[in-house]
Amino acid sequence: MDNEFKINYLLNILKTTPKVVSDRIIKDQTRLNFRKDYYDLKESIDNFLEHDTDDRFYILPGLRGVGKTTIVFQLYDYLTNERNINSNHILYLDLDRLKDQGPFNLLEYLDIFIKDINEEAYLNNWPLFIFIDESQYSSNWDHVGKIIFDDYKNVFIIFTGSDALNLQSSMDSARRSLKKEIYPLNFAEYLYLKYGCEIPRGISDSIFNAILFNDFENLIKDERYIQLNVYNKFKRDINKIWDEYIQYGGFPLSFARKNHASIIQLGLDMKNRIVEKDLDIVLSVNSQTRLNTYSLINILALQKPGTLSYNKLAKNLEISKKTVGNLLNALECTQMIFHIEPHGAITKRNRRPWKYYFLSSQMKAAIYQNSGQATKTKGEYMGILTENLVGSLLFMMKNKRKQDFGIFYEEEKERADFLINTIDGRIIPIEAGYGKKGKRQVINSMEDHGSEYGIVVSNKTQSIKIEENVIFLPLKTFSML
Template identity: 75%
Template structure:
């Protein structure tokens, strides 16, 4: 009887999913554009269908709202309309909804889908597709994925989830799965998804080469092409569109809303992370949740700087260990990340860390809802710009799987960030909103004997090299 209920649940899902997908893939009768990760996964699916690859177990970790479900729906749509896969052979299972049925065994549902509902495909080794959304609501999702991968060679399976630490560090899935982290949008992705402006990934590659190889020629060429063929198509000032992006454009779920609605949506997202996602890490008490709300607001409203656990613990009247646990939990959801001081491992563990929001949109929403943004708009945009540059560097390191460190210098009047390359070279990066000078970058270059330094500024309209300092426009850098 219990299996019959599960079977009926799955049959109902298979029936309603096509309409669910259709309702969430377009706006004003136009389908959403694709992110690059869609094409990566599509290629893997095509190879799987040709039986040319065994890459059939993927994990998509990422912060809430970054578009993981949309990518899954686009793959579903592709399978039906381009690969002519039967509807009953594609299972989209949202564990956030399934958990409302009570305690569940994920493997039971997948076994029923594979061996019962699709018995013929199972016996004939024909392809099946399983997309598991909100995987963090299953305590053993990784073990289930391992079993499906090992026992069913005809199944292509994807897990998504917002508990990034859990999805990235699982031992059960580590040797079998491939990970595709989904991050907030960079400026190029924003222009593509919202305004249908196609910008080649070459711009990101050329920014990377500029940072690490002191090579500006490729970036100069790509930047000029974008200025002529993308920026000139807008009737509005592109700087205004960039300001729209840094405050409201990090999440695809924010599109087609007014600014007030975006702020509320972002705050609701933050609340959902605290109320739901953190509970998948440990059982949070009401007091702990209140402390988490306070901590996030403190992080959002302070100027970027070292975070003293001692001062925080004193101000919030809780232990340093509790603060540390909350910060670790928040980092696992990817709402925040940290940058350590440059120096030895002992120093980095001893000295305070700096914390930034993965999406500047989250910081902006909290700032605006607290009526802080209007006090000094220049300072507000400068704080958001530093957060954005930190986030882009952090995402670049993780997406490209590059072996370099991102640090800050404890000394005052030095660059905001220090890139430490694998061969031990230091590349200082300064974020200068509202100004364009070389004082702080020069201080860092002299201190670490750097060959060159980089200033990211809104006062620079195109990439310029002044002796050993590269000036990069914020708009350009935002495409990293």
């Protein structure tokens, strides 16, 4: 493609982006609410505009549908409408669309945007902004980001894409960039984004301190505030709203869907896009491998939480154990799933089977319901989703906070679902359940490990209850982690 085509392509993008952004972030003449991730990035943009800072190269990986593009569009809107940045100084480039034009050199497009289309800004060192979406479709996006960062001090750049961006990052880009994972919504974000409910900003910190340090004072205050000022304002039963959240509320894109069938289809579509597009980035995939991947995902979604036998999976799928391992690893790289290892010495963890969970309970629910399995009994179905949700929130807590603790499971029966192993050697058992849930499993794990306290996360109670050394934490409260 010659330079004239590239210039015209970029000029057309600059012309059409304002309407694309408006259509995406304004619904019924009201702008969408903001996630905390937006405010974090906005603060970095403000620092870039007002101070001399090197925090101007960001990578936003994450599962499809979690709202990365919406955050970028909200930043675009902030720049144009509140910071009065000329829209021609902001490039939003979707590489999923650009790749349809044929092979492309990303650096050439960005050089043209900076030095040709915005020559005056380039010469005068005026701020420019580049937002690259679906970055995984450029094999050298990280190298391009490094060059832009090094050569153009007046450019603030964000790359978003699937979690495969983590694999493509080089040491050079890692030294220069800041990574911010974007995750499925917790219950607090769901209530705020969908219903405009004001949730105490420190709620996640309160839950974290309660779990890790047995400090429940602030959490009890936050929970009481939410019950009085949020839950009581709903005409509907808040428990039913939570039931909808765990099944249909993990992805902001779901909010625009009018019925559950449409939301289920959205979850299935995202699953299919991961298999059809993202998988190719981390694994050599042929048609048979892709079919095996679909079968494996269904097995993961339909089973009760538990360990997976590679031998059994290999036999059922008629593939080798090595291929099973490669597929599971690839799905983890896309962040569709994650694993939890058995508690014990590292040699034991490497020998024993792992438990696998979906990062989004919504995606698991979509596959589960599409198979007709969800009609068996509500208790069993919701119990499966609840354990998945608790596991995923703990996993996200660890990654978002960059905390040095482990999440494990116990192989012995009648034990807690999860064990938190802190850096100072404390073991915190956590049991997850829906419906009537006792404390026997947690007590057994506490006795095994000499734990000072344990936690039962369930809908058995509507408020935090403490019985001796066992804390009953309501699902609604824990889901705001």
